[in-house]
Amino acid sequence: MFRGCPFKHINRRKAGGEARLKGHVDLFYDLLSNARHVMNYARSVGVKIAFELSSRCDYWSSDCINQLLFRELGLETVVVVGCSVGLVSKSKQMCGAPIGKAWKIATDCSDLIRNLSGLTCPGRSVHTVHAHTPRAGS
DSSP states (O other), X not given: OOOSOTTHHHHTTSTTHXXXXXXXXXXXXXXXXXXXXXXXXXXXXXOOOXXXXXXXXXXXXXXXXXXXXXXXXOOEEEEEEGGGGTOBOOSXXXXXXXXXXXXXXXXXXXXXXXXXXXXXXXXXGTSOGGGSBOOOOO
């Protein structure tokens, strides 16, 4: 099964998309293998770890991510939504509209968890949910 962002379903339909997607997935797992070494070394010298992907990314449910981040390293996750920290569009059509993209961070840094917890979309008290700028993929 191919993993990645939800836009993979759109991108794979383009010419050469299936092969590019497979290449991206293979590269991710190669990089994750190297990241495992870096994270284990960081841990051994007392450095805190933070690993981030889009909260909607399929990799979060993959066995290798769960094995490394949660079972081996015991990291905790926190989700941050862009609009909660003032992230807005600069495009001509949607200038100033809040961006509702969410990022998930797995970390062993309690300060990071504490400071980022609760940074979710403030909702109707600040803006209507439909006011979010449509996300284009990243």
